[in-house]
Amino acid sequence: MRLFAAVLPPPGAVEELGREVRALRAQAGADALRWTQPDGWHFTLAFYGEVPEETVPELERRLERAAGRSEPFPLAVAGGGTFGRGKALWAGASGDLTALGRLAERAQAAGKRAGVGGEEHRHYRAHLTLARGKGDVDLRAYADALAEFAGTGWTVGELVLVRSRLPASGVPGEQPRYTPVARWALGGAG
Numbered sequence: 001m002r003l004f005a006a007v008l009p010p011p012g013a014v015e016e017l018g019r020e021v022r023a024l025r026a027q028a029g030a031d032a033l034r035w036t037q038p039d040g041w042h043f044t045l046a047f048y049g050e051v052p053e054e055t056v057p058e059l060e061r062r063l064e065r066a067a068g069r070s071e072p073f074p075l076a077v078a079g080g081g082t083f084g085r086g087k088a089l090w091a092g093a094s095g096d097l098t099a100l101g102r103l104a105e106r107a108q109a110a111g112k113r114a115g116v117g118g119e120e121h122r123h124y125r126a127h128l129t130l131a132r133g134k135g136d137v138d139l140r141a142y143a144d145a146l147a148e149f150a151g152t153g154w155t156v157g158e159l160v161l162v163r164s165r166l167p168a169s170g171v172p173g174e175q176p177r178y179t180p181v182a183r184w185a186l187g188g189a190g
Contacts, residue, residue, distance in 0.1 A: 007159070045107040158184060
């Protein structure tokens, strides 16, 4: 299974950001981007890649421990930026970014201890991918439009292990599908 650990924004935060994204998609040239779908929006904490079935229980045990060692914290979707020239447009976060970074470190460590690799974040940057460029598209105008966005905050209360299924049909515009596999309350809350 292709897996990653994430924080999922609540429905209200997704709706707020959705309104902002609809305005971005109305801008000239927006059809040159591959926009992500709201039901897939998430803040990736650790990406594990392909994980053998027999390793999943150990990964889950270690993520449960990581969640139990992390207290709930405030977060909001806010601002935005780009990765690379024309590669990706993202929304950022505000709130307790130190706690979010610590949760990301713990999720990455859980993967290592369970024997699953994936990419390491040298410096964790909380982001939620909104669109990807096709070629050398200039995304600065979209990032500038997101600069002042400040969504309503919520309390992050869980760590989620998510399965990612990449598009296989070859149909243009098909999106990856994300399915929560397991959820753990932070600090034993809830």
